[in-house]
Amino acid sequence: MKRTKLYMDTAVSIEVVTGKSTSEATVAQKMNQAFEAFQKVEQACSRFSPDSELMRACQQVGIPVAVSPFLFEPLKFALGMAECTDGIFDPTIGKRMEDYGFNRHYLTGEAMYSPSTASVTYRDIVLDEQERTLCLLKPLVIDLGAVAKGFAIDLAVHELAEFGGFVVNAGGDLFAGGMNDSGEAWEIGIQHPERKEEVISTVLLSNEAICTSGGYERKSATVADIHHLIDPKTQTSPKDWVSSSVIAPFAMMADTFATSSFLLGAVEGRGIVEQAGLQAIFITSDLQLVRVGGI
Template sequence: MRKTKLYMDTVVDIQVVIWKLTSKEEAEAKADLAFEAFRNVEQACSRFSPDSELMLACREVEKPVQISPFLFEPLKIALEMAKLTDGVFDPTIGKVMEEQGYNRHYLTGEHMKSPSDDVVTYRDIILDERGHTIYLTKPLVVDLGAVAKGFAIDLAVNELKDFAGFVVNAGGDLFAGGVDENGSPWKIGIQHPERKDQIITKIEISNQAVCTSGSYERRNANIPGMHHIINPKTKHSPNDWVSCSIIAPFAMLADVFSTAVFLLGREKGQALLKSVDLKGLFITSDLEMVSVGGV
């Protein structure tokens, strides 16, 4: 059974292996619940919708705002990664992203222009675990593009976990559960950075996520070397890699580490990944593949 829908500017593809003990109706019902997870996370975390929970919270400065788990959890992970990388990864990059032209809603075409101080960092966001509140010390724009999709995948996986085999694929970021229709681990292709319709290599996974950050998808045509992954300290895009794929037990973990490793560059990125015992497959601009953790 296979179904697709459009969420988060991405085609979300859900595949469930139907064996004797699984009915198609049951699989479709669970898939619908999985798609609902994407809808909930998009409504909470979108930087491109003025009425999303995130953008409404960003308009409230110097006052605590209670937020739902659909926003709190990905924001918490983003702030933890910001601390781990000393701000090289920073969710307050939102205004910089807007200024670079990454501010258009994929459905409505509306362009976001949000107020923000010129100098902001993740330290200007205070989360309260007990009250589930966010407090902003300055006007700023939060970008959760490196965590929200992974979080939605994980919520969708929770709806499908009882099936013997399934894949939740959101534009190449995915979780593969159990086994395929042949009873084997899932074979997942890694996109070729220069040839959109081709894969450069394959990996085998089961009950794992793989998420990829790449410079080849959303480049800034006006500035050579610039793309949608931007170092908040330099306001420039790193280019040690053209593709970073991370394998992890959860999609949000793979999602956030793929962006962080890309931002940190060749040496520091690999060191970070090794320090947390995750696996990765990186591709340089001359298509050299670098493996970490035995991929």
């Protein structure tokens, strides 16, 4: 059984391998619960809606704000990656993203224009794990675009864990659980950066996630030579890779490492994947494939 819905500016598809003993009603119920995970994370983490939990929290400066796990957990993971990359991965990039034209809601077309101090970093965000609060030290805009989708995939996977085979695919970022209907690992294609309908490579996955960050999908309409992956220190888009696909045990990890390795470039990007013991396929500007981790 397969169903598709629209969340987080992408088509989210869920496919479940159904056995003879599994009723369609049971599968449908679990699928709906999995889709609800995307809805909850989007409502919590969207930078494009003034009513999201994230954007409401960004209106409070210098005041600890209690937040739900749907915001706290991905933000905590993002701040950990910011620390690991010395701020090359930085969730306070949100205002720069707005300035470069990445500020319109995919459904309403409404544009966000937020106040922010000119110089901010992830260190201007304070999380209190015991109280589950978020406190901003300066006016800033948090962007969780490299974390939230993976987090939503992982929550959806939790709802589908009882099934022997399933895939949760959010625009090419996905988790493949168990085996396909032939009893084999899932064969997953990696999109060709220049020819959208073609696959440039494939991988076999079972109980693993793969997420891809690429500079070819979303380009700035206001600033030349800029796409949605931006180095916060240079305020430019790195060019070493055109695509970075990372395989990890869960999707939030794959999502964050894909973006981080893209931003870090050829040497450090490869290094952070190797250090974490993950696998990756990088694609260079001349469409050469660089494989890491024995894949």
